[in-house]
Amino acid sequence: MFLDETLKFFGALAAQTGLANLWWGNVVMIALGIGMILLAVTKKYEPLLLVGIGFSCIMSNVPGSDLILPGGLFTYAYKGVQLLILPPLIFFGVGAMTDFGPMIANPKLVILGAAAHLGIFVALIGAKLLGFTIYQAGAIGIIGGADGPMAVFMAVKLAPELLPQISVAAYSYMALMPLIQPPVMKLLTTKAERKIRMKQLRTVSRVERIAFPIIIGVIVNLLLPPVAPLITMLMLGNLFKEVLVTSRLAKTAANEVMNVVIVLLTVAIGSTMQAEKFLTGSTLEVVALGLVAFLFGTGSGVVGAKIMNLFLKEKINPLLGSAGIASVPIAARVSHNVALEDDPDNFLIYHAMGPNLAGVFGTALSGGIMLALLQ
């Protein structure tokens, strides 16, 4: 009898631990989290993002952990995402470290920042065909804008239940751009086109650099209030950088603020990757649609540049078109590297930054119009 009672006692104790609730889904997600950390540490794939996301993914899939329960520590990080505080703060830091000179110096290339976003709408229509709601389809489509904070912003606004899938897809594909984009770029261009050299850009004055964030902030707030928080904070950070008299604020925004926000954002995203929500058929569909969006966006950017060349006396290198996808500066670097393969002296990086930066506005405009039409 004593043995029976003892066994019953230990049985009851075990039943109320997390171990009793562990299922294969938790094991898979824990393995995924470990995989993310390994990729970050060994291959250096987006370590600032993957370490935090991977770790909080692991912890969120340990049953019994109260980190993700109401009032748990990770839920406070998620509040920052839910209340749309963290994505604008990321943009604040990005603005403080960004040189918009290439975009200001060659304004005709900004149109590539919109041309390269056809992928958003291909993915949106594809998602609708697969049975997602229009709101979910809109949030999935924005993955094609290759802008992490914007993808998080739109997911929270339109389809918070898909936040883990959308954010993981957006940030993963951004890191994989050097693999995804070049085949499409080479397929759509000739060697002669890839060897086109660009004229040196003019110098942008300090007055222009200071006026730029103020003017753009006013325009976006006037025309697209739904995305004003993101672009306003981007411009505020940039203004701190460009006025020179607030360099310590710009340094804080670009370093300390960014670092703190990245920690909170990655913990928040990872904490939503619970097995019950993540291991569904829709996750695979979101991942596939994200790839479609990137491929079409790359192609539409290159084709957009080729269409521009029909009307321009001084031709632009069509590889700049794919840089219109917003992933700064990865897409610009890819354009530069692909050009170097055919002409080792053709340095496109500074020129490619123009459409690359315009892509940030392109994604914001596409998202803002979408929100205005859907909400």
Added chain:
Amino acid sequence: MNKDTLTFAVILSLIDFFLSMVMITGIGLVLRLLPLLNRLGKLDEESMRRGH
């Protein structure tokens, strides 16, 4: 109109793509006019850098 349809998704995409091209072209035009601000004068960057 019922928004949760394929037809609305296509219309939304067409309008959104077209409008974003128009708006970004407008931003491009504004950027084209930025050099006119240089007529207001030059800023002393050295003294600005000596700020806080």
